[in-house]
Amino acid sequence: MEKEQPLLQSITLQDLKLSNRIVMAPMTRSRANNKDNAPTDIHAEYYQQRASAGLIITEGAQVSPRAVGYIYTPGIYAEAQVTGWKKVTEAVHQENGHIFIQLWHVGRISHPDFHKGELPLAPSAIKPEGVQVYTPDGFKDAITPKEMTKEDIYQTIEDFKNAAIKAKKAGFDGIEIHSSNGYLFHQFFVNSSNQRTDEYGGNDENKTRFFFEVLDAVKEVFPENRIGVRLNPSMHNIQGIIADEETIPTFEYIVKKLNNYNLSYLHLSEPFSDISDVDFLVTHIAQHFRPFYEGSLMINGGFDQETGNKIIEEGYADMVAYGKLFISNPDLPQRFAFNAPLTQWNQDTFYTQNTKGYIDYPPFEGELNEV
Numbered sequence: 001m002e003k004e005q006p007l008l009q010s011i012t013l014q015d016l017k018l019s020n021r022i023v024m025a026p027m028t029r030s031r032a033n034n035k036d037n038a039p040t041d042i043h044a045e046y047y048q049q050r051a052s053a054g055l056i057i058t059e060g061a062q063v064s065p066r067a068v069g070y071i072y073t074p075g076i077y078a079e080a081q082v083t084g085w086k087k088v089t090e091a092v093h094q095e096n097g098h099i100f101i102q103l104w105h106v107g108r109i110s111h112p113d114f115h116k117g118e119l120p121l122a123p124s125a126i127k128p129e130g131v132q133v134y135t136p137d138g139f140k141d142a143i144t145p146k147e148m149t150k151e152d153i154y155q156t157i158e159d160f161k162n163a164a165i166k167a168k169k170a171g172f173d174g175i176e177i178h179s180s181n182g183y184l185f186h187q188f189f190v191n192s193s194n195q196r197t198d199e200y201g202g203n204d205e206n207k208t209r210f211f212f213e214v215l216d217a218v219k220e221v222f223p224e225n226r227i228g229v230r231l232n233p234s235m236h237n238i239q240g241i242i243a244d245e246e247t248i249p250t251f252e253y254i255v256k257k258l259n260n261y262n263l264s265y266l267h268l269s270e271p272f273s274d275i276s277d278v279d280f281l282v283t284h285i286a287q288h289f290r291p292f293y294e295g296s297l298m299i300n301g302g303f304d305q306e307t308g309n310k311i312i313e314e315g316y317a318d319m320v321a322y323g324k325l326f327i328s329n330p331d332l333p334q335r336f337a338f339n340a341p342l343t344q345w346n347q348d349t350f351y352t353q354n355t356k357g358y359i360d361y362p363p364f365e366g367e368l369n370e371v
């Protein structure tokens with residue numbers, strides 16, 4: 001037998017032992033009940049089918065009604081949502097899986113239609129260019145948001161803390177802060193969306209202050225070693241994020257400062273688009289950021305079995321999060337273990353509101369040949 005693939009080796013994240021290094025990346029699937037934004041029984045089945053992942057990170061779950069930006073996404077602030085999520089965590093734990101919930105606030109990637117006509121919140125009143133929002137009435141252009149007052153900021157910190165309390169009640173093993181992909185915290189990190197002149201804008205300490213205040217608030221609920229953080233340092237020209245020369249240094253500042261926290265993991269994304277012509281961004285995120293971070297590093301974005309094994313072998317990451325491959329291959333770790341063929345995902349059912357393309361991807365049924 002050949003030597004074990006790095007992806008299939010177990011790993012201990014502080015006090016949590018994962019049976020492999022294949023993580024299910026957080027993915028919005030738009031199947032929540034639209035009445036109370038609660039997960040339903042098909043959520044439990046969907047996540048249970050994927051419980052052989054070393055760790056599941058749920059789809060983004062909004063921390064308050066103010067945090068929402070998409071129709072049919074689940075929340076984690078109300079009792080009905082806790083009830084729905086509880087079924088999910090129980091189903092995953094029944095299979096000896098582990099599951100963290102991703103805590104999400106979209107900031108300006110929203111629309112007044114979600115907020116009884118009020119404007120979405122953001123660091124500054126700057127409209128994200130070229131962004132469309134998926135509202136109850138279909139896609140609409142994003143609008144100029146409201147600059148958050150200090151009260152808005154303090155309230156949002158409380159909202160994250162409340163969401164963490166609800167997540168604990170629902171039985172999650174931990175939480176991931178969604179500080180990535182152009183949403184609220186990312187909007188604070190980048191100059192083009194943060195023009196504040198108070199202590200929440202300007203230098204690195206200020207641009208990241210709100211994020212660290214949230215981290216300090218949620219760690220009163222979950223211990224630091226059950227908190228993960230997601231960052232996407234080289235995102236550019238997507239979701240209204242326009243990076244500049246200061247962006248990578250700001251992310252370096254964040255990553256170094258995260259060493260002061262005894263986190264479960266840091267979750268980084270490789271660039272989502274071609275940035276080869278943008279000289280101030282970084283094309284190999286894991287390689288670049290690994291030396292800055294002392295804890296466990298999870299990497300995501302476009303990996304397959306071979307490149308996932310390779311990046312762990314090279315020492316640039318400890319775990320690999322897979323997104324689309326997990327949609328269409330619920331038993332992804334087994335497929336990797338047996339070199340089984342992979343099923344291609346169907347993009348048309350990523351965000352549709354039924355079981356099709358959600359819980360009907362079967363596990364591999366052919367003959368398995370262990371590698």
Ligand SMILES: Cc1cc2nc3c(=O)[nH]c(=O)nc-3n(C[C@H](O)[C@H](O)[C@H](O)COP(=O)(O)O)c2cc1C
Nearest residue numbers: 025026027028059060300301302303322323324350
């Ligand atoms: C359908 C879909 C929904 C997604 N929703 C989220 C989300 O809720 N939170 C998040 O952080 N990333 C989200 N992402 C990004 C994925 O976590 C991941 O970064 C991306 O798919 C790239 O990884 P992959 O190449 O393995 O698919 C989503 C991606 C897809 C395809």
